[in-house]
Amino acid sequence: MSDTLVAEVAGKLFANLVPSKLVNDAEAGEFPDALWKAVNDAGFPDALAAGAEAPGDLAGLADAAAILREAGRHAAPLPLAETMIARWLLAGAGLKSPEAPLTVAPVERDGSLLLHRAGKGWRLAGRAAGVPWAQQAAGIVVVAQGQVALVAAKSIDIRPGKSLAGEPRDDVSVDAEVETAPAAAGVDAALVYRLGALSRTLLMAGALDEVLKLTVQYANDRVQFGRPIGKFQAIQQQLAVLAENVAAAGVVAAAAVEVAGKQGDFPFAVAVAKARVGEAASKVAEIAHQVHGAIGFTHEHRLHHLTRRLWSWRDEFGVESEWQQELGRIAAARGGDGLWPLLSAW
């Protein structure tokens, strides 16, 4: 399937199966089992693993990206990105994946989950904060010491928490023997973190498209002073800025996917994309709420399903400033005269 066809299939599935009520119920703690089953049956969580042409390559990223953008557009409350990455890691290491949702950890740069030799096997010990969907996952996949480890849910102590969007983000602690296999070549914790950042970028790109659509629709429908508010230049100029940021986010998210797996280019592209899309998310959410007025601030209106996700995704797997600093250090290392070659190489 081409990635546009994948996007169409995924878009239809989410449009049919993710009504507002489902999002609200999920945020109240009710995991959407039927939605998960449909998504799993459609093969979405396997997109990254199934697309790989060799263990650990990112050939499946185009399809995975198309699905994640649709998931973001519809605020689908599932550990889809996490399971995609987890199954890809397990498959790359030759380990079998369960059918149930999975997640990955750590989700911070300086995570402290360590693998130790224990007899013939390995033991995983440590803590990780803000692990997405740990409560609902059958296990957590961790990459450390050149190994991919799957920690079963029963071995994990969880202190539940929630993101701004009401999605589970749990603190976990582990001290247990785990199933492991050597990670595929080039796969390490830094790459997992980068894929996590890219997944948030893609989810945001999808949500941003939807926020643009909702906001233009609202500006056309809402009448004040005898005409739709979208006829006022003050509103038009704001919506133009909103739309420009959505366009920039879409372009840069797609560009990062295009260079997937390329040495040098990919880390640079992911850093650029996460930093730029995070900034777009802030700007777009702010304007969208201003244009929507009071109704957009209610729980009843679905705008917040998208904007609260934007506000949480922009912080996850590295807030903008973290990626900006990484980019700044890359640029500074090249020096003043290296700046243009750096920019024009990508």
Added chain:
Amino acid sequence: MTDVFRFDPLALPPECETLRGEVRQFIAEEKSAGRWRSESDFASSYSPEFSKRLGARGWIGMTWPKKYGGQDKTFLERYVVTEELLAAGAPVGAHWVADRQSGPLILRFGKDGQREEILPRITRGECYFCIGMSEPDSGSDLASIRTKAVPVEGGWELSGRKIWTSNAHKAHFMICLCRTSPVDANDRHKGLSQLIVDLTSPGISIRPIKNLAGAEHFNEVLFENVFVPADRMIGEPGDGWKQVTSELGYERSGPERFLSSFRLLTEFVRRASNAPDAREAEAIGRLVAHLATLRRMSLSVAGMLQKGEMVNLEAAVVKDLGTNLEKEIPEIVRLVAKRGRSPNKADLMEEALRYGVLNAPSFTIRGGTREILRGIVARGLGLR
């Protein structure tokens, strides 16, 4: 709504990267020979000698047919040459308008005789143009211009006044938008035409206008009964509006719309050295992320232009985002960079910063104001 904008992904073909290497080699030779020092902005430089050397390399009018002096190259190849020159701060100002705008206009809408007479001279880097659009009472509202040309024996008699005309005092020709028939209240865009005006013609006076940075780039141009031969009309009388609006994609999406403060950023990165503090790294990284994004968008538009697509909306997006970034760079550098103390000491970063702060107001005005661009985007969204 996803379909409001189209930014097709683009990978530059290998011949572009070969060409990029040639341009970098050329720039390195120019610099090592001490022929020029980096300028901040396409508008701030003017070097006929440089333009001629560039022309000799075949890098002016390079997309035009060989029979008019061009190289039959793609728009993407031109893009690569342009971005390399701008990033290096090369003095492209003399031929800039002729290469980007006037030449393509003549090629597309002009008469054979005009093409044969003018285009080869442009490609050799020896014929320069300025754009005669704005007037004292007509800025963003371009259709309200009053400069008029009335038919006379053998041609037209041109009267009126143009203003903010960059490089009019140094250019050979102006492409002058004028009224050739009275305003039609039902369609203000009717009756507008474009003439190629030889700026040495009797009846033209050009008065430089000093800008706030102390430079004299733009001018007021007065036409008093200036005779323009009939064969200098571009296309047919009344085609002016169509011509003007068809070129907007080229004018608004290029790298000159986000690289005007690039020299300052380069000097800021040099100043930060290879051990930037957290604040410097964050500021540099943010600007790098924006520039990298804008370049992808701008390249995407170049690719669509090459395919002949209509891209006025996407070009407006690039220009609005890009020119706002150009303005932001000096504001960030002044706050974050480790600054020199003395305004008198030779300090490349301070010099670029002074240029940036003083010229920033023009970035979001020239070539279509921020407000006009956002209006175009709003129209694309279906709001107007």
